[in-house]
Amino acid sequence: MTSSSGEWRKRTQSAPLFEKGLETKRPSHWEEAWIQTPLSLRERVGVRVKNKDYRMNYAYFPGCSLESTAKEFHNSTTLVASALGIELAEIPDWNCCGATSAHNLDHELSISLPARNLGIAERMGMDVIAPCAACYNRMRSAEVELKVNRALRDDINSKLEKKFTGAITVKSALEVFTQPEVLAAVSEHIRKPLTGLKPACYYGCLLVRPPKVMGFDDAEDPKSLDEAMKTVGAEPIDWYFKIECCGASFGISKSEIVAKLVGDIISNAKAHGANCIVTACPLCMTNLEMRQAAASKLRGEDLSMPIFFFTELLGLALEAPGIKKCFASHLIDVNPALDLIGKEPVADGAAV
Amino acid sequence: MNSDSKVTTSPLSSMSTPTDPDFKQQIQAICGENVMSCYQCGECTAGCPAAFSMDIAPNQVLRLAQAGFKDDVLTSSAIWLCAGCETCATRCPRGVALSKVMDACRQISVAEGKVAKDQRNVLKMHEEMLRQIQTFGRVHEISMIAAFKMRTGRFFDDVFAGIQMFLKGKLGLIPSVIKGRKEVKELFDKQ
Numbered sequence: 001m002t003s004s005s006g007e008w009r010k011r012t013q014s015a016p017l018f019e020k021g022l023e024t025k026r027p028s029h030w031e032e033a034w035i036q037t038p039l040s041l042r043e044r045v046g047v048r049v050k051n052k053d054y055r056m057n058y059a060y061f062p063g064c065s066l067e068s069t070a071k072e073f074h075n076s077t078t079l080v081a082s083a084l085g086i087e088l089a090e091i092p093d094w095n096c097c098g099a100t101s102a103h104n105l106d107h108e109l110s111i112s113l114p115a116r117n118l119g120i121a122e123r124m125g126m127d128v129i130a131p132c133a134a135c136y137n138r139m140r141s142a143e144v145e146l147k148v149n150r151a152l153r154d155d156i157n158s159k160l161e162k163k164f165t166g167a168i169t170v171k172s173a174l175e176v177f178t179q180p181e182v183l184a185a186v187s188e189h190i191r192k193p194l195t196g197l198k199p200a201c202y203y204g205c206l207l208v209r210p211p212k213v214m215g216f217d218d219a220e221d222p223k224s225l226d227e228a229m230k231t232v233g234a235e236p237i238d239w240y241f242k243i244e245c246c247g248a249s250f251g252i253s254k255s256e257i258v259a260k261l262v263g264d265i266i267s268n269a270k271a272h273g274a275n276c277i278v279t280a281c282p283l284c285m286t287n288l289e290m291r292q293a294a295a296s297k298l299r300g301e302d303l304s305m306p307i308f309f310f311t312e313l314l315g316l317a318l319e320a321p322g323i324k325k326c327f328a329s330h331l332i333d334v335n336p337a338l339d340l341i342g343k344e345p346v347a348d349g350a351a352v
Numbered sequence: 353m354n355s356d357s358k359v360t361t362s363p364l365s366s367m368s369t370p371t372d373p374d375f376k377q378q379i380q381a382i383c384g385e386n387v388m389s390c391y392q393c394g395e396c397t398a399g400c401p402a403a404f405s406m407d408i409a410p411n412q413v414l415r416l417a418q419a420g421f422k423d424d425v426l427t428s429s430a431i432w433l434c435a436g437c438e439t440c441a442t443r444c445p446r447g448v449a450l451s452k453v454m455d456a457c458r459q460i461s462v463a464e465g466k467v468a469k470d471q472r473n474v475l476k477m478h479e480e481m482l483r484q485i486q487t488f489g490r491v492h493e494i495s496m497i498a499a500f501k502m503r504t505g506r507f508f509d510d511v512f513a514g515i516q517m518f519l520k521g522k523l524g525l526i527p528s529v530i531k532g533r534k535e536v537k538e539l540f541d542k543q
């Protein structure tokens with residue numbers, strides 16, 4: 001193991017920037033450990049997908065939100081990942097990415113804080129998966145800047161114990177779970193199709209913008225989340241606010257702005273016939289849930305709407321064990337939407 | 353004309369003189385964006401979700417920066433009401449990342465002590481957040497919000513929502529503290 005990690009370091013230091021295809025050469029001790037785990041134990045962890053034609057392992061960066069206000073996102077992400085046989089290993093001793101505050105007040109700090117996590121993940125030899133859209137945006141921005149700006153990279157690395165050389169990349173949970181081979185595995189293993197659910201797929205701002213940096217999906221009309229929802233049998237609606245901003249960090253300091261934006265978003269989703277909103281961002285989730293009442297008052301219409309993380313719905317369709325516990329920690333009752341699942345044939349009068 | 357009323361309410365017309373012709377270079381030194389590329393098409397303002405709340409429109413921020421009206425930009429509420437959603441940067445036909453210009457203006461505004469009075473809450477929240485990271489390595493919501501409330505005096509905002517979140521187990525009492533705090537603190541230190 002020691003010799004292989006030495007070799008790995010040599011390789012990463014000479015690796016050209018932006019080189020792809022490193023996945024095949026990764027050290028595979030995480031994978032080996034998993035393979036050595038008895039099958040019965042793996043079953044108990046909830047692996048649904050056997051004989052998958054992909055091997056994926058990621059360094060998992062939960063971020064502060066997933067530890068607290070969005071713990072259901074953390075739970076559902078890990079449950080879905082283990083159901084799909086995607087191995088996640090949490091980045092040990094990770095620190096906060098700096099969020100909006102760092103890049104508002106100190107540009108270098110907004111690069112150096114994620115750089116520490118990237119350094120640790122690079123030592124693990126795995127690409128990073130960051131489910132939180134804000135963490136993903138910050139870490140991806142830092143990654144791209146560090147790969148391009150050598151002077152800054154050397155400067156920041158001099159302060160870090162584990163250096164980032166540019167051998168790994170950062171992906172969002174949405175990006176990982178909507179890869180074609182993963183979606184194929186999902187559609188093969190659906191146990192409970194989510195028919196009757198009409199989600200408004202809400203990407204928010206940070207997942208796809210700025211396109212030069214994120215390089216994932218379309219910046220103006222992203223479709224990956226819609227694809228995922230179609231795969232599990234839901235009917236995503238077509239609406240106008242899929243990439244609008246929810247106000248993000250103004251949730252605390254300028255709640256009146258957030259109430260207005262949330263009102264616009266939910267009202268448009270309702271007008272297009274959505275019966276729930278699906279998101280991939282903990283900030284969107286908190287704002288959409290917390291400001292629903294204020295937004296209803298502001299617009300003078302009923303804007304109650306269940307909000308889901310997309311991983312919760314994937315988990316529900318796969319019947320990942322324990323997924324239903326995630327719904328208990330929502331501020332807005334999600335049962336009105338859950339009750340709709342599979343109800344459509346009854347409305348036709350075909351079933352009893 | 354209708355647009356006249358817009359102009360008279362904006363500080364653009366009540367302007368005295370440009371205060372610093374080198375303002376654009378100062379911005380470029382921080383964020384690398386050349387504000388002179390902007391040809392005032394207004395696409396940034398059209399797409400901006402927060403423009404309704406700003407005193408000067410996003411494209412006006414760029415125009416003022418071009419002409420060196422430094423004080424007017426630095427004391428505006430607009431630079432603090434930008435949510436950083438990057439819509440402007442994505443759509444700009446001239447490739448100006450206005451979101452980065454806004455970041456630079458905020459940093460200059462803090463450094464020169466020109467933050468608009470009614471926008472100090474935004475700054476205080478960001479400062480508390482960074483202090484959390486500096487102390488714990490991560491953000492601990494309860495102590496961050498408590499510190500924010502202490503500094504702003506807005507004790508009773510969202511108390512109900514806070515209690516609800518706490519009851520749902522979404523706010524932990526004990527901060528999660530990382531081992532590499534020293535390393536993180538070093539990142540905060542500027543030589």
